[in-house]
Each structure stands twice: as structure tokens, then as C-alpha cells.
Amino acid sequence: MLLTDQHPDNKSIMAAIVGAPNVGKSSLVNYLLGMDLSIVTSKPQTTRNKFHAVFTVDHTEVVLVDTPGLHTSSQELNKRINQQAVEGVDGVDVNLLLIDLTKDILEQIKAFKDFIGGKEKxxxxxxxxxxxSDRVENAENMPLDKVFEQAKEVIPALEQYFVISTKSGDNVHLLTAALCDNAQPGSHLYLDGAISNKNQRFFATEYIREQAFDLLKDELPYEMAVIIDEYKDFKDKTGAFTSHISASILVNRPSQRAIVVGSKGSMIKEIGTRARKKIAAMTDGKVHLNLHVKVSPKWFKNNFVLEELGLPRAINSARVWKQK
Ligand SMILES: Nc1nc2c(ncn2[C@@H]2O[C@H](COP(=O)(O)OP(=O)(O)O)[C@@H](O)[C@H]2O)c(=O)[nH]1
Ligand SMILES: [Mg+2]
Structure with a gap:
């Protein structure tokens, strides 16, 4: 899509947000956007699809690419999630490699190098x-200059570093300023007011998954996926919008279905209530949300389900799919 009639002062920059699971990628996207767009949970590996999140500062458009955490695994689902992360860094102007200060720093840098597989040049x-940075007592006294020099030996493309907290907001403005300074004159990719390349349908599935991640324990959320069966917007007599959404929560085994449904349906009800609130905050209207739990054995190996989830085949996918 080419946007015509652009302001002559328009500038744009695209930045990929990469890093290990749970470093705070989605939290940073939300902080910069000033809204809870990307799902944030205390459990690693919740983000599965890459997507654009957009904000503007004066005439400068900043397009952030939120990516899934980098992890290596031979599972088909993880290969496809990783592919999303790989594509996320492709063709952007700058990569923001997030490093959790509370964990081993050089290990995270090396993990990134392994992830890009010798393509650091x-x-x-x-x-x-x-x-x-709010979680370490003396962030300003940490030898980060030295760590940065060591990191540069591993990844020569490193230019500078920032020390931020999206909890306290410390220094995030420095990052925003640097992004704006590095934006190049040119057309905006998105219309004014756009916040993402994904639609509300996508974020509805994310918010259902987010609430399920929060409420359910252990490994179950990783064997769970959400698919929208129906999404319809109606205008009522007052002109207000109501969205009618039916969605299926896919699980791998019947025992998992019982857990997601909960005693007398209490768990699915709670997931639905919380997700509905979050979807309504996004649509700024009323939401009717119908959730069903379906047992779909090995959905995470099923090409059709994975395509529906926006996870096309990865470069290293096994060629095992039967032709229809
Ligand atoms: N204290 C603190 N917690 C953070 C910060 N950024 C993220 N978190 C927490 O770290 C966890 C993972 O964050 P998330 O943004 O989902 O990480 P992602 O997996 O990299 O997208 C969540 O529990 C966040 O609340 C931060 O700056 N300070
Ligand atoms: Mg995330």
C-alpha cells in the first residue's frame, strides 16, 4: 500500500525487538505505544507471531516488530515460531537486542549469535x-561499558547500549529519541492512527491466550492455541458497536480439556470474563465472547492448524505433510 499526499517532513524507522523469552520485549512495545497491545505474561514463550506495532512522534513513524523469543527446538511448532523471529530481523533498520540485566548477560548475547547462525556480518x-534495571540494585554501577565491549567482539554490528526499565520508565525516552534521530526521511508505511498490521481478530485470540496463560499452571498453556470461529460487529440502536466473537481453545488431550473447562465450567468462564474485558478495551465497544474447548490431538504438528494460527512452514520444517 502506497500512502500518497505525505507530509514533506515525514520520516520512518523500522526496529525489530529481539531477545530471549521473557526479557521484556512485549512490555517495551506496550510502553512505547502507551497501551497494552502485546501480551505480557510471567511465563516465557507466550508471543508466537511477529507483528508490527506503530507509533508516531511528530512527523516520525516508528514501526516496531515484536518477535517471539529466540529458542532452539526441533519441535515443528517451535521451528515455525523461530522462523517468525528470524523474519522479524530481516530488512529492518535497527535491531533492539534486549538483554535481561537480572540474568547472565554474555550468555544471552551468545544465544543471539547462535540464533542468527553466522550471519552477524x-x-x-x-x-x-x-x-x-529496576530489579537490580545498582544498575548504574554495573560494568556495562566493559560488558558492551565484550559483546561487540561477539556481534560487531553493536553500536550503542541503553539501560531501561519499562516498570519505572527509566531511560526509555533515550531509546525513543535515538530511534527518532535514526529515522530516514520518507513515506510512512501506515496511515495516521494505525497501531498494527494485525487486526482485532488476531489480538482477540492473543488476549484469550494471555488470560489462559495467566490462569493455568504448568505446561498446559504451551499445548493450547486459540482460533476464532466467528467474529461479527453489529451496531446497536444507539450507534454503539457490539462484537460477537466465538472462539475455540484447542488442547492436545481430553484431560487438558477438563482443566481448561474447570469445575462446573468455572475456569473457562473466568478466562472468558477477563479476555472479554481486554477485547472490549481494544474495540471500545461491547463484546459477547463465546469460548469452546476442543480436543485437537497434536494440533501443534498439524499444518492446517499452524497455518490458521499464522505460522507458515519454516525453512527447516520437515517435509512430512500429506497432500490434501
Ligand atoms: N521488574 C520489571 N519487570 C519487567 C520489566 N519488563 C518486563 N518485565 C516482566 O517480565 C516478564 C516478561 O515480560 P514480557 O514483556 O512478556 O517479555 P517477552 O517474553 O520478552 O515479550 C513479565 O512478567 C513482565 O512484567 C521491567 O522493566 N521491570
Ligand atoms: Mg512477548
Missing amino acids: ELSKTWLVFTK
Whole structure:
């Protein structure tokens, strides 16, 4: 889509947000956007699809690419999730490599190097963003200059670093300023007011999954996926919008269905109530949400389900799919 009649002062920059699971990628996206768009949970590996999140500062458009956490696994689902992360860093102007200050720093840097698989020379300029500074007592006394120099030996594309907290908001403005300074004159990719390349349907499934992640324990959420069966918007007599949404929560085994439904349906009801509130905050209207739990054995190996979830085949996917 080409947007015509752009302001002559328009500038744009695209930044990929990468890093290990749970470093705070989605939290940073939400902080910069000023809204809870990307799902944030205390459990790692919740984000599965890459997507754009957009904000503007004066005439400068910043397009953030939220990516799933980098993890290596031979499982088909994880291969496809990783592919989303790989594509996320492709063709961007800058990579923001997030590093959790509360964990081993150099290990995270090396994990990123392994992830890009020897292509560090082709990498766009990359900035280190140390996160969760509110959780370490003396972030300003940490030898981060030295750590940065060591990191540069591993990833030569590293240019500078930031030390931020999205909880306290510390230093995030420095990152925003650097992004704006590095934006190039040119057309905006998105219309004014756009916040993402994904639609409300996508975020509805994310918010259902987010609430289920929060409420359910252990491994179950990783064997769970959400698919929208129906999504319809109606205008009522007052002109207000009501969205009627039916969605299926897919699980792998019948025993998991029992857990997600809960005693007398209490769990699915709670997931639904919380998700409905979050979806309504996004649509700014009323929401009727119908949730069903379906047992779909091995959905995470099923090409049709994975495509429906926005996870096409990865480069290293096994060629095992039967032709229809
Ligand atoms: N204390 C603190 N917690 C954070 C910060 N950023 C993220 N978190 C927490 O870290 C967890 C993972 O965050 P999330 O944004 O989902 O990480 P992602 O997996 O990289 O997208 C959540 O529990 C967040 O609340 C921060 O700056 N300070
Ligand atoms: Mg995330």
C-alpha cells in the first residue's frame, strides 16, 4: 500500500525487538505505544507471531516488530515460531537486542549469535537494550561499558547500549529519541492512527491466550492455541458497536480439556470474563465472547492448524505433510 499526499517532513524507522523469552520485549512495545497491545505474561514463550506495532512522534513513524523469543527446538511448532523471529530481523533498520540485566548477560548475547547462525556480518545495526534495571540494585554501577565491549567482539554490528526499565520508565525516552534521530526521511508505511498490521481478530485470540496463560499452571498453556470461529460487529440502536466473537481453545488431550473447562465450567468462564474485558478495551465497544474447548490431538504438528494460527512452514520444517 502506497500512502500518497505525505507530509514533506515525514520520516520512518523500522526496529525489530529481539531477545530471549521473557526479557521484556512485549512490555517495551506496550510502553512505547502507551497501551497494552502485546501480551505480557510471567511465563516465557507466550508471543508466537511477529507483528508490527506503530507509533508516531511528530512527523516520525516508528514501526516496531515484536518477535517471539529466540529458542532452539526441533519441535515443528517451535521451528515455525523461530522462523517468525528470524523474519522479524530481516530488512529492518535497527535491531533492539534486549538483554535481561537480572540474568547472565554474555550468555544471552551468545544465544543471539547462535540464533542468527553466522550471519552477524549481514545484520543491520544493532543496539543493546538492557532491561529490568529496576530489579537490580545498582544498575548504574554495573560494568556495562566493559560488558558492551565484550559483546561487540561477539556481534560487531553493536553500536550503542541503553539501560531501561519499562516498570519505572527509566531511560526509555533515550531509546525513543535515538530511534527518532535514526529515522530516514520518507513515506510512512501506515496511515495516521494505525497501531498494527494485525487486526482485532488476531489480538482477540492473543488476549484469550494471555488470560489462559495467566490462569493455568504448568505446561498446559504451551499445548493450547486459540482460533476464532466467528467474529461479527453489529451496531446497536444507539450507534454503539457490539462484537460477537466465538472462539475455540484447542488442547492436545481430553484431560487438558477438563482443566481448561474447570469445575462446573468455572475456569473457562473466568478466562472468558477477563479476555472479554481486554477485547472490549481494544474495540471500545461491547463484546459477547463465546469460548469452546476442543480436543485437537497434536494440533501443534498439524499444518492446517499452524497455518490458521499464522505460522507458515519454516525453512527447516520437515517435509512430512500429506497432500490434501
Ligand atoms: N521488574 C520489571 N519487570 C519487567 C520489566 N519488563 C518486563 N518485565 C516482566 O517480565 C516478564 C516478561 O515480560 P514480557 O514483556 O512478556 O517479555 P517477552 O517474553 O520478552 O515479550 C513479565 O512478567 C513482565 O512484567 C521491567 O522493566 N521491570
Ligand atoms: Mg512477548
